Amino acid sequence: MNPWLFFFRTELGISWRERRRVMLPLVFFSIVAFLFPLTLNPKGHLLARMAPGIIWVDAMLAVFLGLESLFRHDHEEGILEQWVISPTSLELRVLFKVASFWTVTSLPLLLISPLLVLWLSFPLRGLGILMIGLFLGTVTLCFLGALGAALTLTLRQSSMLIAILFLPIATPVLIFGAHSAVLAARQLDPRPALYLLATLFFLTVGIVPKAISAALRISYET
């Protein structure tokens, strides 16, 4: 078996053992989404128009929720230090680590997004585009968030700081993402937004693992 595939599977297994980490963002994602119909006027139009924004902000908050614990465990157990010292590529390890983080925390969000679409009376015909957008967007958000988590690795009470680092940088993803869903809901061509989102996706996946590795390295330099 390819060693990187093995690494990925091990990471997945570790995350899966702490199932709470999977359930929490999922529960959070659903509760936030169900608060909106209750606090806004639940009759149709307004809700349907706000649905893309609600879903996207909600997804971003759910990703943010898990960030603090992303590297925490590996850091405390000294595993990260091993990674930093080891001759194998730290960038690739980071890439697979974040990919497994995404699989465990964000993939479930994608899978229950049809439920949210029903709750928020978002037109069903836009569901496919919404999910493609959410896929591209949550992966990008996970990498950007992982950077925030890596920069604040050695600090206690880091979640507020992660918010300050992560949320401003995540804005373009939200703008393009939410508007791909808006376009889809209005039966307009969503491709411009999706292409821009995909550009951010590739840009982030290409550059940010390098930045995350650099951030991890400085935590272990003296």
Add this chain to the structure above:
Amino acid sequence: MTLKTFFHRLGSPPYFYQISRPWGRAFAWIGLLLILVGLYGGLWLAPPDYQQGNGFRIMYVHVPSAWMSLFVFMVIAVCSFIGLVWRMRLAYAVAAASAPLGAAFTAVALVTGSLWGKPMWGTYWVWDARLTSELILFFLYLGVITLNRSFEDQKTGDKAAAILALVGAIDVPIVHYSVDWWQTLHQGSSFKGLTSEIAPSMLWPLLVLMAGFMFYYGWLVLWRTRSELLLREADRDWAQQVIGS
């Protein structure tokens, strides 16, 4: 002295500490002079705008601060790069000294922009590309400052803030573009009209003020960099000698 040896010596904190003092003092006086001349030209000499009346004069504080907010972030990004690649201590000190100044310029740009927006657009805030990216820039400054000061070891803080600054430098143009794109999708271009041709009698005070702000920043950044260097090298001999008992 060739340029290369000059830069090499500039990288040495004691040398920088020594020569930055007279330079800073000169910058302060030049900056003050330019700002006073610019204000006189902008607030008194320049004729009222035929569309905006005297309201356009807010430009003379708004545009220089907005320009400085971007310029200072660029300085921070370049210094961060130099610091990370060549491990130059002075670069981190300059970046750390610049961040609060840049945040202040950004705050001024945001507040004056709002005050300008009220009489011109009828509202204190619109979500156009410039205002939004300025706001994001402000949050980025706060992030850089907080991150830099969060670590027990200043070196870690410097490097972490440097990485954030570099990512931020890529992010700000993307934010600007994304909001611009979103605007054209929704409202069309209803907020334009401030970028029209500008008469020379209105333009020169603006340029003088921008230069004045640059010198003002130059003065303060040299001053603050000296403090940052002392904080980073407090136990070195040169710092002990500079601060006599």
Add this chain to the structure above:
Amino acid sequence: MTSWHEFVTMGRFGLFVWPAFGFGLVVMLLNIYWAHLREKAAHREVRESRSTEEEIRS
């Protein structure tokens, strides 16, 4: 500008123009004050590190 009155009222925009310049001025003066505070903190740090060094030596 043709008169002091026009200068002070800024046409009808005085309420916006002067707060804008006032805020700018306040922040620019605060910058100077903050730089001063930072310098004081730096000097204190240098002195403290000297006294601890002397304690170690003695």
